[in-house]
Amino acid sequence: MSDVSHIAVIGAGTMGSGIALTSALGGKQCTLIDVQQSQLETARAYHDKQLSKLVAKEKLSAEDATNAQSLLSYTTEMGDASDADWAIEAATENVEVKKTLFQLMRDTFNDEVVLATNTSSISISDLATAVEGAEDRVIGMHFFNPVPVMKLVEVIKGVKTSEATTNATIALSEALGKIPVPANDFAGFVSNRVLMPMINEAFHAWEDGVADPEAIDSIMKLGCAFPMGPLRLADYIGLDVCRDIMMVMYNGLNENPKYLPNQKLVDLVEAGKLGDKSGEGVYNYTKE
Numbered sequence: 073m074s075d076v077s078h079i080a081v082i083g084a085g086t087m088g089s090g091i092a093l094t095s096a097l098g099g100k101q102c103t104l105i106d107v108q109q110s111q112l113e114t115a116r117a118y119h120d121k122q123l124s125k126l127v128a129k130e131k132l133s134a135e136d137a138t139n140a141q142s143l144l145s146y147t148t149e150m151g152d153a154s155d156a157d158w159a160i161e162a163a164t165e166n167v168e169v170k171k172t173l174f175q176l177m178r179d180t181f182n183d184e185v186v187l188a189t190n191t192s193s194i195s196i197s198d199l200a201t202a203v204e205g206a207e208d209r210v211i212g213m214h215f216f217n218p219v220p221v222m223k224l225v226e227v228i229k230g231v232k233t234s235e236a237t238t239n240a241t242i243a244l245s246e247a248l249g250k251i252p253v254p255a256n257d258f259a260g261f262v263s264n265r266v267l268m269p270m271i272n273e274a275f276h277a278w279e280d281g282v283a284d285p286e287a288i289d290s291i292m293k294l295g296c297a298f299p300m301g302p303l304r305l306a307d308y309i310g311l312d313v314c315r316d317i318m319m320v321m322y323n324g325l326n327e328n329p330k331y332l333p334n335q336k337l338v339d340l341v342e343a344g345k346l347g348d349k350s351g352e353g354v355y356n357y358t359k360e
Contacts, residue, residue, distance in 0.1 A: 076244050077101060080156035080181070082173055084108075084146070086310075086349075087190050088162035089115040090219025093122060096140040097132075097220065098248040103145045103153035112146040119144060122220065150180045157182075158244065160213060162190040165316045170194065171202035174210070178203040186237055188213035193260045193320040196230035207232035211241050214261065215250075217309070225250045228257050259324025260317065260331075268318050268331065274302035275334035278354075285354050303354045306337070307347030311354075315341050 079095045081088045084106035092115065095102040106112050123140055126132035132140075147153065159177050163169050170189060177187050187210050189199055200210040212228030225245040229238055238254075245252035255261040260268060274288050283291070289301020306314050315333045322331040340346075340353060347353030 076158045076240075076247070078103070078153070078156045078158070080105060080150070080153040080159045081162055082106075082150065082159065082177065083162035083164075083190075084111045084115040085162065085164075086217060087215060087219065088160075089118050090217065091160055091162055091190065091215055092144060093119050093140070094215075094219050094248055094250075096143040099143070100248075101143045101145075103147060103156060105147055105150050105153060107148055109148055112148070116144075116146055150176055154180050156185065158186055158188070160188045160190055165191065165193060165313060165320065167194050167198065167320075170199055174199055174202040178206050185209065186211060186240055188241065190215055193264050193317045193324075195259060195324060196228050196233065196257045200230045200232060208234040209237055211237050212255075212257070212261070213241055213245070214263070216263070223249075223251045224263075225252045226261055226263055227252045227254050228261055229254070230257055260321040264317050264321065268314065268321060271302045271306045271314055272318060272331070272334050272337070274306070275337045278303065279334060279336045307353040307355055307357075309347070310349055311337060311345065311347045312341045 078101040080103050081092045082105045084104050088104060092102045092104040104112065104115055123132065123137040127134050127137050159181050161170060161173050161177065163173055170191065174187060187203065187206065189196065189212055191212060192214055196210060196212045200207040203210060207230065210230055211233050212226065214226035214228065216222035216224050227238065227241050227245065242252045258265065277283060277288055278285055285303045289304050292298050292301045300308065315337055318331050318333040322328065325331060344350060345352045348357060351358045
């Protein structure tokens with residue numbers, strides 16, 4: 073666990089792509105894995121664009137950008153990364169999908185590899201039940217979006233996570249230029265336990281007619297010094313992701329109604345208005 077040189081990232085969405093780029097910029101070989109080739113091509117284009125931006129802004133030399141690109145590889149087959157010495161699952165926030173992937177990870181990588189998850193809300197101990205006998209190597213490694221910029225990694229131990237796994241996760245986070253902070257294994261951990269009810273309450277305020285979205289966001293930005301208002305942030309995260317996280321928390325915290333997603337949020341998701349990624353959510357981005 074001490075010398076991590078090759079990281080496998082499973083899931084090439086927003087978070088997985090960001091984790092892969094951060095790994096390469098940290099000097100680690102990284103294989104990005106996704107069942108959809110189109111998603112891998114999107115991730116590759118994102119990596120090329122971000123590296124070009126860093127060079128243009130003189131935050132990265134052309135040589136270092138080329139080196140980072142050389143450390144990145146893309147595949148639809150997990151077996152192509154079987155020699156990786158660290159694995160991070162970054163798939164959709166669905167417990168059954170993640171458990172299936174964890175079983176594949178256990179069967180693909182050797183018995184020393186840490187099986188980390190980027191989940192932002194699902195119980196680490198619950199996910200670990202999918203890999204009986206390897207529970208001590210399962211840990212939460214919750215990065216924040218945009219991954220190359222945000223410094224925090226929320227580190228969450230499961231009931232059976234070993235100290236060796238925890239210490240190695242902290243060490244790797246620091247090696248990637250991040251600041252690891254521990255949290256206990258409750259639904260939503262710390263970040264979403266606090267953030268999601270605030271976003272949900274902003275939807276309630278909008279639904280109740282307290283103010284329109286622009287006013288709600290402006291008041292929170294100007295009054296609380298937030299860089300982004302809660303409704304704008306929800307669009308940035310993805311309204312479907314917000315809904316799914318809230319449901320994990322609702323089910324995992326004794327069906328407490330304060331975690332139940334607001335109906336206005338649910339209606340937008342069901343209408344396919346997911347925020348930035350679909351072009352429309354609380355706000356319409358197609359006009360920009």
